[in-house]
Amino acid sequence: MPARGTGDRGVSRQAGHGWPAPGSGQDPPTEGKAPPGPRAGSRTQPATGAVEVLALHGELPVEQQSRVLQPAPDGRRRVVLATNVAESSLTLPGVRLVVDTGLAREPRHDPGSGFSRLDVVAIAQSSADQRAGRAGRVAEGFAYRLWPQSQRLEPQRRPEIAQVELAALALELAAWGSAALRFPDPPPAGALAAARDLLHRLDALGDDGRVTAAGRRMLALGTHPRLAAMLLAAQDGARGALACDLVALLEARDPLRARSDALSARWQALAAFRAGRAPTDAHRGALAAIDAAARQWRRRLGAPSAPPQHVPPHALGDLLAHAFPDRIARQHPGDPRRYQLANGRMARLFDDSALYGEPWLVATDLRFETKDALLLRAAPADEAVLRAGFAAHFREADETRWDPVRRALVAERIRRFDGIVLDVRPGGHVDPQQAAAALTAAVRDLGLQALPWSEGLGQWRERVRCLREWMPELGLPDLSDAALLAGLDDWLRPAFAGLARLDGLDAAALSAALRASVDWSLRERIDALAPERIAVPSGMQRRIAYAHDAAPVLAVKLQELFGLADTPRIADGRVPLTLHLLSPAGRPLQVTRDLRGFWERTWPEVRREMKGRYPKHPWPEDPWSAVPTHRARPRG
Structure with a gap:
């Protein structure tokens, strides 16, 4: 399908799916006209017909990037496989044709892992225009867009600050001492508040919101605050080297080919790779990259050069708890596949989980769902180590809650680890403040x-x-x-x-x-x-009925309004009342907001119908001069 757009500095002709036949002498299908310039087919073709394939991305060494930006010395044709870096102002020599997939890898906050990851997403229209412009920077060219013309792109890319995890930014702001910065695109308030809550859990921020000494040390490490907190918690050499391995594993792609929710399986594959016996279900290249990253971290932290070959079963989880204190999880007492997280949420294991039966876990990757999150990756932890390292998070207190079945308050003594309930026993005296809070919470649940x-x-x-x-x-x-x-x-x-x-x-x-x-x-x-009642000509006080989504109503027997010409008003005369004019038996005869019009046009007909039905009540020909009354006429 043809796609429209122009590039910067020159115009590129753009076409849809398909290529012109080689050697046919036909141009690809185009839209619009291109300005005069060198013909796309006027380049000198090499005799060999060989094609050089090059990659261009930001992580390439400078020498390799420079090679892509220089013309081929032997005149060979080139195919350059480029990332978003090619959208910038750099010019690639000899480019006449661009094939645009319409996709890009951009950072997105992954709530399951707690980090920002690169996801493949659709590009914005501004990026599509920039990409097409690569084919028209030095001469007339063509751009093929590999998506249907019916697909509408967003006009501009969303700013990165609006779609990534902000813990590192929040820590930087706290270290600077002020968040009153004028951002071109302000960070989302909710994401920034969640980031600060995480930093509190990591002890990087104090109760006053200021950066702590530990927070400054985390900032100096130059990695995500979660990982920095774990690195700082590893005090001895062996634990420090293991923490470096975990940082490398968490920052890298999964090296295992087969699915496993045990993080220990990945570390064991790394240890086997170092020993020269990499498992067949792992990518050797991925393990080599993880090993190199861990080695760099050990150098930075001064950890022993030799990483551990064997670790106790709970060693990984005991360290990870310092990076994911909100994801420490305890097995549910009634369902061994469900776990309660320290942040109060529930999670469940795969049916074939390698972690089944572990009483305590630390989750590093979750898939959040409506009911229970799914534990994608975790490591077991030792309760004794948790009690030693997180003593302040284990609490026991008397609590009062609302029992909806008994519709009464219940006093209990509860032991908790953050949001995890460890034990519940009957309590004694109900604290008055807790009782008031529990009853208020009951109304919040039950409704007004x-x-x-x-x-x-x-x-x-x-x-x-x-x-x-x-x-x-x-x-x-x-x-x-x-x-x-x-x-x-x-x-x-x-x-x-x-x-x-x-x-x-x-x-x-x-x-x-x-x-x-x-x-x-x-x-x-x-x-x-807005009075509750209003006086009518009969001398009686009649109630006004109010409703916020309707006009106020005054229901009154019409004999009580004799002599009243205009509809009564309230709210300083701004709002007329809706009159429900009643028969002597209290049945509605007329609903109106125009009393004068009723007397002038409708009263004669009502008088004829009602006079014979209620002969004991006055039905005068002239309601203007009649005496208003709420009683029947006296006998005789």
């Missing part, structure tokens, strides 16, 4: 309908919501369901003080709690602008 709403309080709330819409200048608070649920701790939690049951809160206490969220002066304005 679980509270004892009276009709009067419900109408007062609707009056506030209506006035907030009619007269925004009053600055009334938002009393919608979403706003009340979001602010339960502010307006409702104090009302639960001293209570042990949800039904211990009565309607009066609920009314006082909700009304207290509005200033006294505004409460007086509410009563004046």
